[in-house]
Amino acid sequence: MGFGVPLGAWFRTDLKDYLSDLLLDSSARYTPFLSAPYVHRLVRRHQAGEANSGLQLWSILCFELWLRSLPDWKQRAVHAPVPVMS
Numbered sequence: 001m002g003f004g005v006p007l008g009a010w011f012r013t014d015l016k017d018y019l020s021d022l023l024l025d026s027s028a029r030y031t032p033f034l035s036a037p038y039v040h041r042l043v044r045r046h047q048a049g050e051a052n053s054g055l056q057l058w059s060i061l062c063f064e065l066w067l068r069s070l071p072d073w074k075q076r077a078v079h080a081p082v083p084v085m086s
Contacts (some may be wrong), residue, residue: 006054007054007055007057007058008046008052008053008054009011009054010054011047011054011057011058012047012049017048018062019043019057020043020047022061022064022065023039023043023057023060023061023064024039024040028064029067030060030063030064030067031065033063034060034063037070039060042056042057043057044059044060047078048062062065
């Protein structure tokens, strides 16, 4: 049987600074793929207790960490032309 993880509470307490440091940073790597203003609003509303966006924030946080683990891939994906098959 699975168990719930209190992501919502953690992102307001113990992981608040970690989440903010990664997702609100101007060099965040998710920005070519996701709207930075939307993510910033999501983080701020969640941390203010106006919404419970723990699962969404968890997904975005994992995406950001994955992109950071593949820095070369991000550059190629954004800047390299897509090969055309003939």
